[in-house]
Amino acid sequence: MSGSDRAAAPYDFNDDTDWFTPVGGTAVGVVDPHPSFPAGALTITPADVLEVLGPDADDLLASANVDVDELIRLINAETTIMPPLVLPSEEEELNDPQVLVKAASTWKRRFLKGTVAAVLVSISGGGVTAMAMDKSLTVEVDGAMQTVHSYEGTVGEVLAEEGIVVGEHDALSPSLNAPISDGGKISLDRGRLLKMSIDGQAREDWVRSVTVEEAAKQLGVPLEGAWMSAPGTHDVPLEGMSVEVKTRKNIKLFDGANPVREVQTTALTVDELLKSENLSLGPEDAVASGTDVKLATGAEVYISRTGVTVINVNEPVAPPVEKTNDPNMASGQQTVTDPGTPGEQTSTYRVTVKNGKEISREKIGGKITKEPKPKKITVGTKPIPDGEVWDRLAKCEAGGNWAINTGNGYYGGLQFSASTWAANGGTAYAQLPHQATREQQIATATKLRDRAGGTYGAWPGCRAKLGLP
Numbered sequence: 001m002s003g004s005d006r007a008a009a010p011y012d013f014n015d016d017t018d019w020f021t022p023v024g025g026t027a028v029g030v031v032d033p034h035p036s037f038p039a040g041a042l043t044i045t046p047a048d049v050l051e052v053l054g055p056d057a058d059d060l061l062a063s064a065n066v067d068v069d070e071l072i073r074l075i076n077a078e079t080t081i082m083p084p085l086v087l088p089s090e091e092e093e094l095n096d097p098q099v100l101v102k103a104a105s106t107w108k109r110r111f112l113k114g115t116v117a118a119v120l121v122s123i124s125g126g127g128v129t130a131m132a133m134d135k136s137l138t139v140e141v142d143g144a145m146q147t148v149h150s151y152e153g154t155v156g157e158v159l160a161e162e163g164i165v166v167g168e169h170d171a172l173s174p175s176l177n178a179p180i181s182d183g184g185k186i187s188l189d190r191g192r193l194l195k196m197s198i199d200g201q202a203r204e205d206w207v208r209s210v211t212v213e214e215a216a217k218q219l220g221v222p223l224e225g226a227w228m229s230a231p232g233t234h235d236v237p238l239e240g241m242s243v244e245v246k247t248r249k250n251i252k253l254f255d256g257a258n259p260v261r262e263v264q265t266t267a268l269t270v271d272e273l274l275k276s277e278n279l280s281l282g283p284e285d286a287v288a289s290g291t292d293v294k295l296a297t298g299a300e301v302y303i304s305r306t307g308v309t310v311i312n313v314n315e316p317v318a319p320p321v322e323k324t325n326d327p328n329m330a331s332g333q334q335t336v337t338d339p340g341t342p343g344e345q346t347s348t349y350r351v352t353v354k355n356g357k358e359i360s361r362e363k364i365g366g367k368i369t370k371e372p373k374p375k376k377i378t379v380g381t382k383p384i385p386d387g388e389v390w391d392r393l394a395k396c397e398a399g400g401n402w403a404i405n406t407g408n409g410y411y412g413g414l415q416f417s418a419s420t421w422a423a424n425g426g427t428a429y430a431q432l433p434h435q436a437t438r439e440q441q442i443a444t445a446t447k448l449r450d451r452a453g454g455t456y457g458a459w460p461g462c463r464a465k466l467g468l469p
Contacts, residue, residue, distance in 0.1 A: 044072055051153060052116050055181050074119045135182040139164070142190055142209035142238075155180050159188070167191055169206040193240035196221070199247055200268055200294065211235055212243055222247050227266040249297045255279065256305030257356025269294055270301055282307065306354045310364070317343035319372040329380025334467065336377050343372030389468070390414070390442045396462035402441060405434045413438065414445045414459070424448045 046068040050057045061067060066074070137148050137158060152158045156176035159166060166172050169191025180186070189208035194215050196203050207215040213232030216223055223232070225248030230241070246266040251273070253261045267273040271291040274280070281287070284306035295301075319340030329335070348365040351358055391400070394413030398404045402413035410417055412433030416426065421433045424447045429440035436444075448458050456463040463469075 044075060046072065049075075049116060052151075053153075055179055071116065071119060075115050135180065135184070137180060137183075138185040140185065140187045142188070153179055155186050158186060164188065169193075171208055190238055192236045192238060194219075194236055195240070195242040197242075197244045199245070207236055209235070212241075216243075216245065221245055224248060225264065225266070249295050249299070251295060251297070251299045251301060253277070254300065254302045256285075256303055265295070267295055273301065279303070284308065304355060306352065308350060308352050311349055311351055313347050313349060314369075315345055315347050315366075317345050317368060317370075317372045319343070319375045322374045322376045324376065324378050325381045326378045327381050329378065329382055331380050331382055331467075333380040334377050336375065338374075338376035340375035341373035343368060344370035386446070387442070390445060392466055393456070393459060393462055393468070394438075396465060397459060402438045403434050405432075412436065412441050414441055416441070416444070420448065420458070424451075 049068055049071055053060050061071070064071075134149050134151060137150060139146055139148050139158070139162065141164065148158070148162060150158045150161055152161055154176065155172070155174050155178050156166075158180055159176075166176065166188065167190065171187075171189040171191070173187045174180070191206040191208065194205050194207045194212075196205070196216070196219070198221055203219075205215075205219055207218065210218070211232060212228065212230050212234045213223060215236055216228075216232075223245075227246040229244040246268060249265055249267070251263050251265065253263050253273075255261070263273070263277065265273055265276055267276050269291065270287055270289065270293050273295060274287075274291065281303070282305070286304045286306075288302040288304065319342055323334075324337075345366050345368045347363055350362045350364050352360040390413075394400050394402060397415045398413045400413065404413065405411050411421070414433070416433040418432060421427065421444065424444050426433060426436065426440070426444040429444070430436040433441055433444070445458075449456060452458060454469065456468040459468075
């Protein structure tokens with residue numbers, strides 16, 4: 001029970017005291033107010049007392065057979081000893097109403113805690129009331145638990161009494177203003193600043209009392225197969241820490257002519273990948289994307305391998321040709337009298353290979369190891385009458401048919417084009433070559449040959465075949 005519902009206490013006090021002297025209201029001033037204090041800052045009200053007693057206020061008052069008004073009058077007794085009121089030392093703080101209110105409120109709570117307990121103990125005649133006000137609490141800070149005893153009524157007051165300050169990044173349960181009762185538990189996880197570099201990307205996050213691995217998982221950092229600069233089981237210290245993380249990446253490696261490899265790596269760059277795979281680059285080798293490119297899952301790395309080697313090759317040597325003129329053999333004819341024998345030589349080449357394929361070969365030396373035997377040819381030098389030459393040429397060009405017209409744009413035994421025929425005066429004989437006689441075609445061809453310096457260059461294929469000049 002409380003207030004006017006509670007029966008009057010059966011105490012026989014001296015009338016000279018003011019403990020039970022009727023007053024107009026039960027709110028009393030406990031000390032002369034400072035001129036700078038807000039009005040009522042040092043006044044004790046029923047609400048103040050009930051707050052001090054906490055959720056068990058009714059039971060505590062009932063056990064002492066006293067109500068709130070009576071308790072306030074007892075607190076106001078002349079024998080009550082009050083704690084010192086600590087004010088700010090700086091003048092500017094003294095002029096700040098909020099600072100003064102806080103100082104007064106702190107003083108009033110300190111005063112009430114001890115005074116209420118003392119008064120209740122004195123009038124209840126034992127320690128039951130004190131034991132009821134004395135709460136046994138479990139305080140857990142970063143997983144470390146301890147049991148404390150306190151007369152305080154809220155979480156914040158208990159922590160303040162224990163000298164525990166809650167930071168803005170800490171996690172507290174229950175909240176600072178939450179009431180606390182006997183057997184209650186207060187959990188505080190202090191915030192820690194974790195600085196992480198994830199594949200070269202920096203980030204900062206506040207985490208609780210966890211290990212490095214737990215913090216990384218909370219922050220969504222992929223850790224499977226990852227490399228970390230600190231062990232995952234390492235606790236994040238209260239002062240925070242820095243951790244480097246290199247995540248696992250799946251890439252394809254194309255190394256020269258070697259088969260494509262799928263590689264799992266934590267390397268950040270191509271250069272780190274080459275080192276982790278024990279791969280080196282020759283002076284002519286190259287990486288298509290460069291070695292400082294950052295890697296990500298799905299990347300493809302192409303290494304171009306260029307090698308230069310010097311090799312010796314055994315090769316045949318063609319026999320030289322020795323020609324002998326025969327005045328009795330028609331000009332343009334020749335006969336092989338001795339085919340000769342090829343020789344042998346060792347040739348030295350500089351060979352360049354790129355990605356397993358030869359791209360160039362340069363001969364830089366050679367040595368004859370077996371001399372070749374010359375090939376001997378007899379060449380005819382006997383002049384051939386013009387008519388016979390033209391007949392042989394017509395045989396080669398048109399099968400010897402001087403009147404042929406295949407429709408391919410070339411006509412007659414010597415296969416004139418219409419324009420060449422006309423340019424050399426052939427139209428004086430006929431409109432087209434195949435319409436002219438053998439002699440007329442030969443006469444026109446002779447003009448064409450003489451204009452070319454006496455050579456048969458107008459008929460290159462048959463000229464070479466027949467050995468004509």
